[in-house]
Amino acid sequence: GQNIDQPTEMTATEGAIVQINCTYQTSGFNGLFWYQQHAGEAPTFLSYNVLDGLEEKGRFSSFLSRSKGYSYLLLKELQMKDSASYLCAVRDDNSNSGYALNFGKGTSLLVTP
Amino acid sequence: DTAVSQTPKYLVTQMGNDKSIKCEQNLGHDTMYWYKQDSKKFLKIMFSYNNKELIINETVPNRFSPKSPDKAHLNLHINSLELGDSAVYFCASSRTIGTSGSNEQFFGPGTRLTVL
Numbered sequence: 001g002q003n004i005d006q007p008t009e010m011t012a013t014e015g016a017i018v019q020i021n022c023t024y025q026t027s028g029f030n031g032l033f034w035y036q037q038h039a040g041e042a043p044t045f046l047s048y049n050v051l052d053g054l055e056e057k058g059r060f061s062s063f064l065s066r067s068k069g070y071s072y073l074l075l076k077e078l079q080m081k082d083s084a085s086y087l088c089a090v091r092d093d094n095s096n097s098g099y100a101l102n103f104g105k106g107t108s109l110l111v112t113p
Numbered sequence: 114d115t116a117v118s119q120t121p122k123y124l125v126t127q128m129g130n131d132k133s134i135k136c137e138q139n140l141g142h143d144t145m146y147w148y149k150q151d152s153k154k155f156l157k158i159m160f161s162y163n164n165k166e167l168i169i170n171e172t173v174p175n176r177f178s179p180k181s182p183d184k185a186h187l188n189l190h191i192n193s194l195e196l197g198d199s200a201v202y203f204c205a206s207s208r209t210i211g212t213s214g215s216n217e218q219f220f221g222p223g224t225r226l227t228v229l
Contacts, residue, residue, distance in 0.1 A: 033217060042117075042203060042222050043156070048215035085154060100146065100158035100168070101218060 002026045004104035006088050011110045012078055020073045020107045022088035030093035033101060034062050034073045037085045046086075047073065075109075083111045116140050117221035119204050125227045126194060134189045134224045136204030145187035146205040146218060147179060156203070162187050163209065191226075199228045 003025040012018040024032070031050040035043035049055055049064035049071060061074040075082055085108050089101040117138045126132055138145065144163040150156045160179045161168045167179065176192045187206075191198060204221040208214070 031215065033215075037154075042220040045215075045217040045219070048217060050215075087156065099144075100161050100170075102158070103156040105153070105155050 002090065002092075002102040004088055004090060004102060006086075006104040006107045008105070009108045009110070011112060012075075014078055014080060014111055014113055016078050017074065017076050018078060018109065020075075020086050020088075020109065022071045022073070022104055024069045024071070024088070024090050024104075026069075026090050026092070026102065028093035029066065030091040030099060032062075032064055032071050033089045033091065034060075034071075035087040035089060035103075037087060037106070039084075043087055078111050080111050080113070083109060085109070117204060117206055117219050119202075119221040119224050121224060122222060123225050123227075125229065127229055128194055128196060130194050131190070131192045132194060132226070133191070134202055134204075134226075136187050136189070136221055137185055138204075138206040138219070138221075139185065140206055140219060142206035142208055142219075143184055144207050144209055145181070146207075147187065147189050148203045148205060148220075150201040150203060150223070152200070159189075159202075160187075194226075194228045196228050199226055201225050 006022045034046040037043040047062035054063045059076045064071045085106040087106045088104040120135045146161045147159040159173045178190045181187045201223045203223045205218040207218045208216045
């Protein structure tokens with residue numbers, strides 16, 4: 001089975017740094033993804049981790065610890081447009097599941113002036 | 114230009130009707146997916162389809178059936194619509210898992226289905 005947990009809501013100030021945590025307990029693992037979803041729009045890919053450590057991509061970074069079943073997404077120099085839902089997803093390693101993404105319930109981030 | 118497209122964007126229909134949602138991708142991917150996002154924004158896999166192999170999430174009612182005329186299309190047909198089917202349905206595609214790279218999924222814009 002899959003169990004992916006992340007906070008429901010977070011609020012941060014423009015220009016600040018925010019860290020969104022995700023813990024997971026899954027029967028298989030073939031990578032962890034972060035997606036951003038603005039209201040009424042499609043999820044868009046932000047980052048991918050399959051090995052332990054930090055992946056940096058501009059203002060966004062993502063960290064993974066496989067032994068702890070833990071990841072975080074770090075957003076720096078927050079902008080108003082970063083207000084969105086952030087979805088943590090684990091890809092199954094089982095071809096019988098079609099390598100589908102199993103999503104957490106998302107963290108709604110509000111950036112305030 | 115659009116990588117993954119879906120039609121229609123909005124669909125309002127009566128209980129008991131049969132409807133279809135179309136999905137097309139021009140990314141050259143060979144795996145396509147359907148996800149359902151409920152009112153609480155929880156995104157859940159319904160189907161994945163690769164090289165004519167269909168993987169079905171066991172919780173999906175058999176009123177839902179995906180149909181793939183070719184590698185670039187995966188349509189979703191729903192029979193006997195129920196109130197609980199109201200949700201946003203997203204199509205997605207990716208390269209074959211197992212090749213190098215993240216093979217991330219690209220999502221279509223979604224179809225908001227409302228069953229009255």
